[in-house]
Amino acid sequence: xxxxxxxxxxxxxxxxxxxxxxxxxxxxxxxxxxxxxxxxxxxxxxxxxxxxxxxxxxxxxxxxxxxxxxxxxxxxxxxxxxxxxxxxxxxxxxxxxxxxxxxxxxxxxxxxxxxxxxxxxxxxxxxxxxxxxxxx
Numbered sequence: 001x002x003x004x005x006x007x008x009x010x011x012x013x014x015x016x017x018x019x020x021x022x023x024x025x026x027x028x029x030x031x032x033x034x035x036x037x038x039x040x041x042x043x044x045x046x047x048x049x050x051x052x053x054x055x056x057x058x059x060x061x062x063x064x065x066x067x068x069x070x071x072x073x074x075x076x077x078x079x080x081x082x083x084x085x086x087x088x089x090x091x092x093x094x095x096x097x098x099x100x101x102x103x104x105x106x107x108x109x110x111x112x113x114x115x116x117x118x119x120x121x122x123x124x125x126x127x128x129x130x131x132x133x134x135x136x
Contacts, residue, residue, distance in 0.1 A: 009077060010081065010084065086120045086123040086124055089123070090116070093116025096116065097113045097116065100112055
């Protein structure tokens, strides 16, 4: 099942998720400076965005249909990627639990096992629920 995922698609997804994570962090840490700059140059940016939207207006139904088709085609690859990430989380979690257990911290090992196992189960269940909910 995991043989359908290529290393290129795996690293692309990893790169995109990392970029999104750091973008959110930068937004959280520098939001005051960002909002201050938006107040200074906001009207100019808004006029530019509105003019570009008016110039590139297209048929919305065709775009939505194309996006729907593309997402449905990529769903199987996304599920395989989620299974691969769950497998990696399972291996990392097993090592962490083993380390805690051997250091004599049984309570922490139980908590770590519950957390790591829960994250793996969550990823597998999300793929199944999305498939049944949206009928993909």
